Amino acid sequence: MTLLITVFAAVIATVLWYTRKNDNLGLGFLCFMFWGASIMWLVDAVFEYVELKEAYFTPALEDMINDTFLGLSVVALALVVWVVRLLITDPRGVVRRSLKNSAAR
Amino acid sequence: MACFTATVAEAVVVKVIEKVEEKKEIKAAEGGAKAEVSTHIPFSRKLKWLTSMLIGGSFLLAFEHVWHGEVVPWFPFLTAMNNPEDAAEMFSEIATVGVCMAALVTLVWVGMCIAADAIVKRAAGSGEVEA
Numbered sequence: 001m002t003l004l005i006t007v008f009a010a011v012i013a014t015v016l017w018y019t020r021k022n023d024n025l026g027l028g029f030l031c032f033m034f035w036g037a038s039i040m041w042l043v044d045a046v047f048e049y050v051e052l053k054e055a056y057f058t059p060a061l062e063d064m065i066n067d068t069f070l071g072l073s074v075v076a077l078a079l080v081v082w083v084v085r086l087l088i089t090d091p092r093g094v095v096r097r098s099l100k101n102s103a104a105r
Numbered sequence: 106m107a108c109f110t111a112t113v114a115e116a117v118v119v120k121v122i123e124k125v126e127e128k129k130e131i132k133a134a135e136g137g138a139k140a141e142v143s144t145h146i147p148f149s150r151k152l153k154w155l156t157s158m159l160i161g162g163s164f165l166l167a168f169e170h171v172w173h174g175e176v177v178p179w180f181p182f183l184t185a186m187n188n189p190e191d192a193a194e195m196f197s198e199i200a201t202v203g204v205c206m207a208a209l210v211t212l213v214w215v216g217m218c219i220a221a222d223a224i225v226k227r228a229a230g231s232g233e234v235e236a
Binding site: 042073 | 169
């Protein structure tokens, strides 16, 4: 479930990056982060499948809920990292302008 | 258990190579080397794609390990290090799952680089790329 949620997040981030004319929101970094994690969890899933065989596709309800919660938390964490990076790098100069205006008042 | 450490290690090595390559490219540009901006993606930029995938992915994977209680904020940071049996299992997991993760991410990156070069070359051939 964590893998699925991360893959969906990666696809959505990539589509958003593709549809923007200029990537001045740093969406590229978000895409790389989600795709990197997706590939890593894919390998993890393959190893787990080799170990569990068919049982891999029929997880217990409790495990599924826990994995869903984890997947959503992972997406939230990645979004927080992306927003913090966006505010620090400030590619549109919004933060700098806002701070300058605050200082001028 | 700690499979993400393999990708973290690769990320550190690639980051160092990226910085060295970046310096070389800046030096070459200052030295008056012929600019190949329109038909060539700088290698340092390609390495940046790889480090972003490795660092970003490892960070999210590390969070998963914290979630499962395998990584803790106190020494030795990995709960598997508390007894030799778990430690042996952890090292085995790093050597198998971790190395496979790093290899697959690198393989995907190689594919991306080949595709990106082909796209840039095709665009340059049809005159789409801005000088």
